[in-house]
Amino acid sequence: MVKKIPMRKDIVSGEMFPKKELVRVVKNKENEVSIDPTGKKQGRGAYIRLDVAVAKQARENKTFEKSFGIKIDPSFYEDLIAYVDHQVARMELFGNGK
Template identity: 55%
Template sequence: MATRKIPMRKDILTNKMYPKREMVRIVKDKEGNVSIDPTGKKPGRGAYVGLDPEAIKNAKSKKSLEKVFSHAVPETFYDELFDFVDHQKARMDLFGDLGKKH
């Protein structure tokens, strides 16, 4: 059986490459709303962050997402993103790669 290529994406906060399944997509839509995109299919300008809650804390203090999207990002979004990433990381640690088919 041939091995499949693993899609990689760059983490906008750390500039490191990770498998797409181990990342969270963030989207800015036409209206300028920034949101978490768990499906990876929302329309708009997308960027990826890794499952590192500490990187999210640093991004909040440096306002990194505002620089990436050239748009104001509410403080509450950073908290929402932190909670989502922390939850996803815990699930990954507990269950391993959830997207892997057996």
């Protein structure tokens, strides 16, 4: 039996990707925006591809501000870029878990 791969839209490019290739960012009821490595945090989620260039583009275009309709501290984008960079390095080191 072929397992269905959950797909999500990258809000920077507008393209669909397997959920494993994306990082979820979530805004909770208190309007706090955070990276959601588990994909299970409460709140409104938005996804971007695990790609440093995409994370930097999100920062330049203020993608999450537009998506969530709130002001986001610039340090969040720095954390996001560092997180994405780390995840990409891990995937290169350990493969993508297949």
